[in-house]
Amino acid sequence: MLLLDRETEWSLxxxxxxxxxxxxxxxxxxxxAHPLRILVGxxxxxxxxxxxxxxxxxxxxxLAIHLKAATWDRSGPIVPWIAxxxxxxxxxxxxxxxxxxxxAIDDLVGDWEVxxxxxxxxxxxxxxxxxxxxxxxxxxxxxxxSLDGGTIASTASALGISEGAVRVGLxxxxxxxxxxxxxxxS
Amino acid sequence: xxxxxxxxxxxADPPAVRPGPGALLPLAAGIAIMILGxxxxxxxxxxIAEAARSxxxxxxxxxxxxxxxxxxxxxxxxxxxxxxxxxxPYALLLPxxxxxxxxxxxxxxTPASDWGARLVGTNALACLTVIPALAxxxxxxxxxxxxxxxxTRPASVGALAGILAGSLAAVLYGTTCIDDSPLFVATxxxxxxxxxxxxxxxxxxxxxxx
Numbered sequence: 001m002l003l004l005d006r007e008t009e010w011s012l013x014x015x016x017x018x019x020x021x022x023x024x025x026x027x028x029x030x031x032x033a034h035p036l037r038i039l040v041g042x043x044x045x046x047x048x049x050x051x052x053x054x055x056x057x058x059x060x061x062x063l064a065i066h067l068k069a070a071t072w073d074r075s076g077p078i079v080p081w082i083a084x085x086x087x088x089x090x091x092x093x094x095x096x097x098x099x100x101x102x103x104a105i106d107d108l109v110g111d112w113e114v115x116x117x118x119x120x121x122x123x124x125x126x127x128x129x130x131x132x133x134x135x136x137x138x139x140x141x142x143x144x145x146s147l148d149g150g151t152i153a154s155t156a157s158a159l160g161i162s163e164g165a166v167r168v169g170l171x172x173x174x175x176x177x178x179x180x181x182x183x184x185x186s
Numbered sequence: 187x188x189x190x191x192x193x194x195x196x197x198a199d200p201p202a203v204r205p206g207p208g209a210l211l212p213l214a215a216g217i218a219i220m221i222l223g224x225x226x227x228x229x230x231x232x233x234i235a236e237a238a239r240s241x242x243x244x245x246x247x248x249x250x251x252x253x254x255x256x257x258x259x260x261x262x263x264x265x266x267x268x269x270x271x272x273x274x275p276y277a278l279l280l281p282x283x284x285x286x287x288x289x290x291x292x293x294x295x296t297p298a299s300d301w302g303a304r305l306v307g308t309n310a311l312a313c314l315t316v317i318p319a320l321a322x323x324x325x326x327x328x329x330x331x332x333x334x335x336x337x338t339r340p341a342s343v344g345a346l347a348g349i350l351a352g353s354l355a356a357v358l359y360g361t362t363c364i365d366d367s368p369l370f371v372a373t374x375x376x377x378x379x380x381x382x383x384x385x386x387x388x389x390x391x392x393x394x395x396x
Contacts, residue, residue, distance in 0.1 A: 018203045026197035033189050059192050064396065068336040069201035070209070071266050084268030088338045128187040146187060146195035170199045182395055 006035065011078040018074060029062060036061055036086060043090050053093060056126045061089045063127075063178045096184075130180040138173030141166055209334045216327020217354060220320050224358045228316070231364050242366035245288050249281040250356035250375065256280065257350035261328070264343050265335035278349070285376075288368025307365035310374045316362075317378035318385070320355035321348070325382060329389050337394055344390015345383045352382030 010028060017025035040057045064085050072081050131139055137159075144155040152170075156163045237243040256277035263271045292304065307313075328347035337343035356375050365371070 017200055020200065020202060022197065022200040025200040026193070029193045029196055033193060037189075055189060059187070059189055062189070062192060062196060064336070066196045066199070066201065068267075068396070070203045070334070071336040073266060073269070076269070080268035081266070082268070084338060085336070088267065088336075125187050127192065131187065142195050145198050146191040149194060152198055167199065170195065174195065174199060178396070 006031075007077055007079050010082070011074075014069075014072065014078055015074050018069065018072075029066075032065075032082070033058065033062065036082070039083070040086055040090055043087070044094070047094055047097070049093070049097060052125065053097070057086070057089050057093045059125055059127050060092075060178070060181050061086045063174065063181070064089060067175060067178055092182075126184065127177060127181065130177055130184060133180055134173055134176050137161075138169050138176060141169040142173045142177070145170060210331055212330035213324065213327040216324035216330075216351070219323035219327075220355060220358065223320060223323070228359075228362045230361045233364075234361060237364075237366065240366060242288070242368060243360075245284065245368060246366050246371045246375070247357055247360045249284045249288075249371065250353045250360055252281040252284065253278065253353035253379070254350055254357065257346050257353060261332070261343065261346050261350060264337050264339065264346070265332060267336050267338055281353075282376075285368055285372045289372050292368050301369060304367035304369045305373060307367065307370040307374070309363070309365065310370070313359065313363060313365070313374040314378050314381070317352060317355045317359050317375070318382050320358055321351040321382040324354055325351035325386055325389070329386070329393055332390075332394055336396060337390075340390040340394035341387045342390070344394055345387040347390065348383035348386025349379060351386070352379035355382070 010032065013024045013028035013031075017028055037054065037058050040061070041051075041054045044054055044057070061082075065082065068085065072078060131142060134142070140159055141155060144150040144158060145152070150158065152163050152166050156166045159166070161169075231237065256274065259277060260271060260274040263269050263274055293301065296304070325348055328351055329344065332343060332347060356379060360375075365374075
């Protein structure tokens with residue numbers, strides 16, 4: 001994969017993900033997080049937002065990419081699609097903080113090749129606060145899988161529900177989380 | 187929540203996307219309801235065969251149909267993030283120019299004393315009520331369709347959905363309405379479509395945020 005550029009790598013992984021390859025999807029999201037952080041960080045740098053705000057935008061962008069996956073045209077390029085979603089979420093954050101976007105996020109696409117660093121270990125993000133507003137079952141499922149690193153199967157047996165119910169709760173919970181984030185912003 | 191934790195949750199819920207035009211179903215249903223409503227409540231004008239040979243009648247329907255095509259083309263592109271719109275927004279001007287040409291020809295070809303009668307026509311009020319009423323179902327369908335997409339400009343995209351629904355309704359209403367003068371069409375049809383566009387913009391702001 002090292003020999004492929006990001007466009008090729010991400011569109012390959014995402015195409016596999018849309019065809020049902022969960023492992024490719026996980027790799028896609030993991031390789032996306034850091035470039036996204038750099039991109040959003042630069043776009044928001046002049047607005048003097050906190051690193052926590054930047055990480056919130058990264059998380060909301062990942063969530064939007066997840067929920068709007070069907071809107072990527074798999075015959076087209078993926079980087080402009082990702083950048084447009086990141087830009088949309090950054091503008092949303094700036095509106096929340098009453099600031100304006102001063103650097104066009106789309107222009108930074110060429111600058112994505114950056115050294116990998118460690119992700120900032122933020123302890124509390126907006127999504128975490130919003131998580132507590134979700135129905136109990138959805139909260140339990142998301143916490144078990146995201147914070148405790150559980151699998152669908154282990155979560156199902158821990159909560160005493162079927163794997164199908166875990167999947168449904170997870171998907172609905174992620175959707176509700178995105179809705180909460182949007183409502184918090186308006 | 188660390189971003190890595192969020193990714194764990196997302197990765198456990200991989201998107202299953204069936205490619206195909208399924209997302210357009212709500213819009214298709216809205217259009218079908220509009221056509222059904224037209225079939226039940228309205229009738230083509232009695233002289234339709236004769237009217238179909240008049241330039242003014244053809245201009246009226248062609249302008250409305252062209253507006254619908256331009257709005258649809260722009261919408262499809264705005265519905266996906268990061269896709270360039272290309273020249274589509276300019277296509278929205280074509281029907282306006284077409285109607286403008288018709289207005290100029292009317293003004294040049296008829297005495298000034300006739301202009302008022304042509305502008306007022308026989309039933310401007312029907313035009314202003316029937317077009318928005320017909321447009322309601324396709325507008326609702328378009329908003330539902332767009333909710334499953336990812337437009338980044340909710341108000342403008344909602345307004346475009348209104349223009350699409352309004353101009354589709356105008357094509358249908360145009361076959362029952364006996365006013366063909368470009369003066370009438372440019373005033374009342376466009377006003378009716380603008381009303382639907384305004385409603386679409388409000389709906390867009392309310393329902394198309396993500």
